[in-house]
Amino acid sequence: MRMILQIISWTSCAATLLAPVLFLTGHLSLDRVKLWLAVTTIIWFGVTSLWMGRKQGCLAPAKP
Numbered sequence: 001m002r003m004i005l006q007i008i009s010w011t012s013c014a015a016t017l018l019a020p021v022l023f024l025t026g027h028l029s030l031d032r033v034k035l036w037l038a039v040t041t042i043i044w045f046g047v048t049s050l051w052m053g054r055k056q057g058c059l060a061p062a063k064p
Contacts (some may be wrong), residue, residue: 005051012043 019036028036033034 002051005047008047009044009051012040012047015042016040 016037019028019033019040023030023033
C-alpha cells in the first residue's frame with residue numbers, strides 16, 4: 001500500500017512540474033495550467049500525508 005501511495009505522490013509531484021513546461025511550449029492555456037496545478041497539489045498533499053513520516057507497512061499516525 002505504501003509503495004502505491006508513493007508512486008501516486010511522486011507522479012503528482014512530476015505533473016506539478018510538467019504543467020509550467022507545457023505552458024511555456026504553448027501546449028496548455030493559462031487557465032488549464034492553474035487547474036492542473038491546483039488538482040495535482042491537492043492530490044500530492046493528500047496522498048503524501050498518508051505515507052511520509054510513517055514506518056513501512058503502517059498507515060497509522062506516527063507516535064513521537
